[in-house]
Amino acid sequence: QVQLVESGGGLVQAGDSLRLSCAASTRTFSSYVMGWFRQAPGKEREFVAAISRGGGSTYYADSVKGRFTISRDNAKNAVYLQMNSLKPEDTAVYYCAADRGVLPTTNPNVYDYWGQGTQITVSS
Numbered sequence: 838q839v840q841l842v843e844s845g846g847g848l849v850q851a852g853d854s855l856r857l858s859c860a861a862s863t864r865t866f867s868s869y870v871m872g873w874f875r876q877a878p879g880k881e882r883e884f885v886a887a888i889s890r891g892g893g894s895t896y897y898a899d900s901v902k903g904r905f906t907i908s909r910d911n912a913k914n915a916v917y918l919q920m921n922s923l924k925p926e927d928t929a930v931y932y933c934a935a936d937r938g939v940l941p942t943t944n945p946n947v948y949d950y951w952g953q954g955t956q957i958t959v960s961s
Contacts, residue, residue: 838866839862839935840861840863841859841860841935841951841952842862842955843858843859843931843932843933843953843955844857844859844860844953845858846929846955846957847958848854848958849923849957849958849959849960851922851923851924851925851939851944851961852922853923854919854920854921854922854923855920855923857877857917858917859871859873859915859918859933860913860916861915861935862893863914863935866879867890867891867911869894869914869935869936869938870887870888870889870890870936870939870940870941870942871888871907871909871935871936872884872885872901872933872935872936872941872942872945872948873885873907873916873932873934875929875930875931875957876929876930877929880918880929883898884943884945885901885905885929886901886905886907887941887942888909888916888940888941889909889941891911892908892909892911892953897940901924901927903922904920904922904923905920905921905948907919910960911925916933917933918933919954923959925960925961926959927957928958928959930956931954931956931957932949932951932952932954934948934951935950935951936949941948957958
């Protein structure tokens with residue numbers, strides 16, 4: 838069992854930046870693909886970004902490409918999401934997730950473990 842705890846959410850204005858962190862409680866963190874997803878009220882959970890086990894490959898949703906950066910520190914059992922140029926449409930609960938698979942995927946159903954989520958609200 839892997840526990841994931843997100844932090845760093847909050848209320849910001851459009852154009853601001855935020856950095857989300859996700860701490861994982863596992864000694865085998867480097868064996869997991871990690872992803873970030875978000876869910877806005879009344880909408881389905883959607884893929885934001887994913888990173889390979891070693892951190893060498895990253896993937897982004899088109900809506901955040903060029904603004905968000907996913908990274909990981911396997912020594913600290915943590916994954917991060919740097920969010921720049923935030924927009925009101927980025928408002929959502931953000932979740933980190935861990936996948937025991939080999940390759941990063943955008944499909945939330947593949948991920949095995951989820952955090953409790955952290956709220957981000959971007960005001961215009």
